Amino acid sequence: MSFKKIVVLLVFISFLYSCESKVYVAEIPQIIPTPSSQTINEGYFLLENPIGLSYDDTFKISGDFLRKYLQKGNTIQLTDNDDIQFLLDETIENPEGYKLSIQPFKIIISAKTDQGAFYAVQTLRQLLPPEFENGSFSDISTSLNTSKNASIQCMTITDAPLFQYRGMHLDVARHQFSVDFIKQYIDAIAMLKMNTFHWHLTDDQGWRIEIKKYPELQEIAAYRNETLIGHYSDQPHQFDGKRYGGFYTQEEVKDVVAYAQSQHVTVIPEIEMPGHAQAAISAYPNLGCTGEQVDVAQKWGVFEHIFCSKDDTFDFLEDVLDEVIPLFPSEYIHIGGDEAPKTNWKRCEQCQNRIKTEGLKDEHELQNYFITRIEKYLNSKGKQIIGWDEILEGGLAPNATVMSWRGTKGAVEAAKQKHNVVMTPTSHCYFDYYQSTNPEEPIAIGGFLPLEKVYGFNPIPSELSAEESKYILGAQGNLWTEYIPTEDHVEYMVFPRILAMSEVVWSKNENKDYTNFVKRVENFNKRLDVLDINYANHLYEIEGELISEENKNYYKLYATLEDKTIYYTLDGSPVNLFSHTYTKPIPITESTKIKAAVFDTEKRLGNVFSETINYHKAVGKKITINKTPHKSYSGCGPEGLINGISGSDSRYGDKEWLGFWGEDLEIVIDLGENMDINTIKTRFHNVQGQWIYAPSEIFLEFILDDGSKLTDKITLNNDNSNDVIDLDYTIPKPKNMGIKIKTIRLNITNYGTIPDGKQGAGQKAWTFIDEIIVN
Known part of the structure; x- marks a missing residue:
């Protein structure tokens, strides 16, 4: 045994038998x-100077990464000994798999490939103190003291x-970010053992990649004259009056791709077609159908x-792809x-001539022709295409991989046709959605996607058989940046x-547990602090819900971390350590403002959680709806419409609004007894830029205590610019007569097809409905 190992053994024995040692x-x-x-296992590996690191060229990327990581801030003095050793193990079945063995005097990383070893290094990284991330853990020495x-x-x-496909997406067309930040984004992907960076480079609002044959893409298409201020739904639209834009040179792209390869991350570029092309058409109007300058x-x-589907457009796109392909070694474009x-x-x-000459049925088949023609060209260059699930419309191109974003229907259809699929439905994978109901959250596009919902995502649709499930390659998180202008x-x-x-x-499903x-995550946040990453910390936020048991109503509070103490007040007063301690659901018998x-x-x-409960006559009663809310916008379910809690004025994706796509609704509230009712109030979202339209017509029916019915039809004005349309209905009653309902x-009635x-x-169109208030 070497002298160093003898010293370490003595230190280790001392550590085990000294109750006072805190070293x-x-x-x-x-x-x-x-x-x-x-x-x-029993024991500890002590990382002390000097430390040996041994690997050969088989593990060059992973070994070099660990060497640089340990040497940050001159923390570690490295030798060529084998204290930390990389070993080739051909018996490991998965090429991305590894075995990490930590022993008292040795760390052995076994893998079949450098990629597998790289992921072992990322695990080892998390076993070290967070201060290693920036080299601030600088007291490593051989001294016993x-x-x-x-x-x-x-x-x-x-x-x-x-899964083999583990990705993150970033849109740089709406807002562009520096090369250094793109590398930091790739760092995060690699740290978490993800292997794909989907780089969205072109869209209506900007063309972000240099194409040397078409310089006006850089001069015109890369810049917009001004940018929308606030949310799209804010009316009237306001603009900042500032020119915005930029692009990545081909040298910068090469630099990013090489950097990603050094961390076993594949970069997939996205060049949008045939839609989201207004920036390109602004530079070359002949690429559009009208020829007009936009x-x-x-x-x-x-x-x-x-x-446009004319040959000039395909010549342009093939020229663009000819410059894109050499920059990206990925299988996919x-x-x-x-x-x-x-x-x-x-x-x-x-x-229209193209439709006739190609024997196509309609414009949807023309899109299939467009995608298929591009696919054949890319295939001839040794590349495969991947596209959003609209590429299914009009027939799927022969070898295409589908990225399913509009729910899971496209994924199921593609997998059943034996096409590969990457799952990225809005319901679980769109990180531009709000992640908290806290009103202080920064502006987002809409929707609501909390951490727990992301964690609960199963990329395999239940409709697929075991054989069909093999076509699900994996999943990715998407970040569209319309409302995300900064790197923070x-x-x-x-x-x-x-x-x-x-x-x-x-991770295997059987190993997953949200608690x-x-x-x-709470522990990982310490690492993010050292890395100076601006994470959202909602771990200490509270959620609540109204529950009904035996005709009584209670309000239940939840903390994300179960080992924390909740304090609350019921009168809207500030909450502190002297407030009520929450131990069980709170009885609710009247309108209440809870703070917790x-x-x-100490x-x-x-943040302080606040909820106002408007205790009306339908709270906790029985409700049925003839349609199931869309799974992306299911809120608290039908009961959420009569729980006394109104939804956000602006966030239709919170847990109080229910969303239905293109369906007529019948909602029935059974009050359980005859009641004197005067008014019915509710409201509908009307954010038409998000495809959400308030209904134009509502039919009301009341069953009276004598079994007779009272009916009425309400017409709403949904053609205005209001984000929310109110229904405030007073029940007409015969003079001097009481009516019990x-x-x-x-x-x-759903609005119908968007014009x-x-x-x-x-x-x-979507229909979004909030609390139905009965008084």
Whole structure:
């Protein structure tokens, strides 16, 4: 045994038998994503100077990464000994799998490939103190009296990913971010054992990649004259009057791709077609159907200026792809294919001639022709295409991979046709959605996607058989940046939801547990602090819900971390350590304003939770709806419409609003007894830029105590610019006669198909309804 190992052994024995020693403190393993298996063994590995690191060229990327990581801030003196050793193990079945063995005097990383070893290094990284992230853990020495040594619990970890595609997306067309930040984004992807960066480079609001053959893409398409201020739904629209834009040179792109390869991350570029092309058309008007000069888009949404299907357009796109392909060694080129309004195609003589000459049925088949023609070209260059699920419309291109974002229907359809699929539905994967109901949250596009919902995502649709499920390659989180102008804001929207997504795509389902996960997130936040990452910390926030039991109503509070103490008040007064301690659901018999917060022994840890309960006559009664709310906007379910709690004025995706897509509704409220009722109030979202339209017609029916019915029809004005349309109905009663009502029925007619010229033209409109207040 070497002298160093004898010294370490003596120190270790001293550590075990000295109750006063505080020198060596092992980190309890709290790894994200959680490994396939981990066995805790007796003892500790003490990281002391000098330390040996041994690897050959088989593990060059992973070995070099660990070497640089340990040497940050001159923390560690490295030798060529084998204290930490990389070993080739051909018996490991999964090429991305690894085995990590931590022993008292040795760490062995076993893998079949450098990629597998790289993921072992990322696990080892999380077993070291967070200060290693920036080199501030600088007291490593051989001295027995050192005040700071790194000790790692002895353990054996055997690990491999659940899915082969584990990705994160970033839109740089709406807002552009520096090359340095893109590298930091890739750092985060690699740290969490994800392997794909989907780089969205072109859209209506900007073209962000240099194409040397077409310089006006850089000079014109890369810049917009001004940008929308506030939210799209804010009326009237306001603009900042400032020119905005930029692009990545091909040298910068090469630099980013090489950097990603150094961390086993594949970069997939997205060049949008045939839709989201207004920026390109602004530079080269002949690429559109009308030939008219248009500006780079200055607000968000879907635009009618899409690529024309004439040969000149294909010549342009093939030239663009000829410059893109050499920059990206990835198997895939993402060609978009989503949200392409066919308005101009329907009016375009050249597009209509294309439909006739190619024997196509309609404009949807023309889109299939467009995608298939591009696919054949890319295939001839050794590339495969991947596109959003709209590429299914009109028939799927022969070898295409589908990225399913509009729910799971597209994924099921593609998998049943034996096409590969990447799951990225808005319901669980859109990180531009709000992640908290806190009114202080920064502006987001809409929707509501909390950490727990991301964590609960299962990428395998239940409709698929075991054989069909093999076509689900994996999943990715998407970040669209219409409302995310800064790098800090990007980090805030991504973290910690990327932690949940990493576990969705890596960890076995039987190893997943949300309660355990959030404890690991709390620990991981210390690492993010050292990395100076601006994460959203909602771990100490409170959620609540009204529950009904035996005709009595209670309000139940939840803390994300179960080992925390909740204090609350019921009169709207400030909450502190002297307030009520929450131990069980709170009885609710009247209108109440609850305030609550999580505390430790000394101070409040999170934001103050506040909920106003409007205790009306239908609260806690029986309600049925003839349609199931859309799973992306299911709120608290039907009972949420009569729980006394109104939804947000602006966030239709919170848990109080219910969303239905293109469906007529029948809502029945059974009051359980005859009641004297005077008014019915509710409200509907009317954010038409988000495809949400208040209904124009509502039919009301009341069943009276004598069994007779009282009916009425209400017409709402939904053609105005108000984000919310109110229904405030007073029940007409015969003079000097009382009327008692037991049952209330609302028949709500969906707006129907969105008309031409509006966002989402041709699509079904959404209906969003809030609390139904009965008094």
